Amino acid sequence: MVTIKDIANRLGIAPSTVSKGLNDAKDISPELKKLVLDTAIEMGYVTKRMKKETRKRLCIFVENMQYEMPGDFGFDIILGFKQAAIRNNWDVTVVPITPLLQLRDPYDRYMVKNNFHGGFLVGFALKDPWMSQLQTTTIPTVLFDNYIRKNPNVGYVGTDSFEGIDLAIDHLTELGHSKIALLNGSPNSMVTVNRYDAYISSMQSHDLKIDENLIAHGHYVEDSAKYHLPSLLKSGATAIVCGNDLLAIGVIKECARLNIKIPQELSVVGFDNLPIAEKITPALTTICQNRIDLGRNSYAALYWLIAKVPISKSLLRPHLIIRNSTAMLYTPQKRKKPPFL
């Protein structure tokens, strides 16, 4: 068990100085404070106070998404997490974060400095500064829709993309579609890789031919759809599974502009069930992840990581919400001639 004295001996300074560094005192230089904290982390020091604390302090870091208003993508995730944490009377702080802020303090130092027992990271990109530090962190941490290999202190919570994409393709094949395209999102995202793998696997299990021309990689924004839609249509797509709802909205809007009728001429499936999915015309068929449940499950995973149970990944089942953007494949042969012709 590492003590303040051990840290003092390692650094060749007085124990009282170490104490000042750990307790964020004013009468110690910032450089020395950083050195004390980093050494403490490296040596695995946990304050006696934190160990005794049954009321844990958790921090949710949010990036790249709205979260403060009901209907925001992050709102329900945080709400679900807080609802579950309340039952244990654990304290939850929400911190909006940016790559710049991550550069100011390494993750471990930030957590120890602010006395957080565990962290929940939402909306981070693979290239974020803290992501590489998570490879070696000793702080129990849950990542939303992101995965770190080989660190037993870090777990991944998200939606089972395989099930989600499979539900979409089930639905479209039941409607008679076989030329099903994938309009996927930003390449530097684990979710993108998962949904691509899921698409390939699901097409194969439905005995459908994989056509590379029916697979496009855009970005998870509305605007990206119009650049990829023409080539997918040209390659014969009668239905498109989109990596998220924003891409699907983009497809719907571009089709409106090009006078292509949805769902009669093209079926579209989204992913996420954002509030806009029901408001747009036609209303969007999509894969729904219940974000309150994701929040609750994230809290549960963090609880177990703090208890030293090495959760690797914990995924929830999504479900299909059928609205008006999908329909039976329209085949000209099936069109009946009006009786008067």
Added chain:
Amino acid sequence: MVTIKDIANRLGIAPSTVSKGLNDAKDISPELKKLVLDTAIEMGYVTKRMKKETRKRLCIFVENMQYEMPGDFGFDIILGFKQAAIRNNWDVTVVPITPLLQLRDPYDRYMVKNNFHGGFLVGFALKDPWMSQLQTTTIPTVLFDNYIRKNPNVGYVGTDSFEGIDLAIDHLTELGHSKIALLNGSPNSMVTVNRYDAYISSMQSHDLKIDENLIAHGHYVEDSAKYHLPSLLKSGATAIVCGNDLLAIGVIKECARLNIKIPQELSVVGFDNLPIAEKITPALTTICQNRIDLGRNSYAALYWLIAKVPISKSLLRPHLIIRNSTAMLYTPQKRKKPPFL
């Protein structure tokens, strides 16, 4: 909300008769009792008593493994589950099960008849009678090392096989091996499929050539190893990753019989860290799944399924235990001539 009266109306019998069927009374024929129970399940009826009950009753069904003594494969899983359940004061019953017993009562009927709120199934095979019923069960259920698609009431808990196999191949490549074989287990097992996929993926990410002749499928028993070992050796394997410890033990014993030195001439890695792994000579390098943690995590997943959070899969990180069955690749060129030659 379905009531006893609804069930009575559906069946055209008196509510009191329905009550007798639900409460396992003696003065009702077995056939009528079955009919009442099956109809209740189909209509989604939950006894008022069960709904009010905060002290849930859970059942662990164990098949195909020893579990009663410390050291048995199932012992720690059940212990971990019970330890976690105690904190909520939930009641846990352990029931050894066989395919024959499964044929006597469908899963849902068994659970409702015995007033269990949720089930944990350990050691089931894909072909077990209850497994197909799980596709549609409304009973919150956790499967150990098994997966059911598309049913939000059923979750899968296990070890992250991808991480495990990757750790084994990391270790062997660090020791200089590239002709790494896979001796996998019984084909009708999800774990087998996972470990095969993991092997392929890991070999690729380590830039190693995949040689079909270095992949063998046996069964998860010691005896199976000797049938596959010769061809793997003939194809140039210098290391073998085994689907479980029993296969690895089988390899070790057969090599002893054939006078092949482990680890000098062949490195062997197991999976599971059964107690025998440390007792055999040479002691077995293996991938360890902490079974107490698996039990705790299974309870956690069942807790959330009962709370209607649709856990799909919850996997734990295993870790590598290096013992004496693996060593650096022996390359003749490296052997130094004794100085007197």
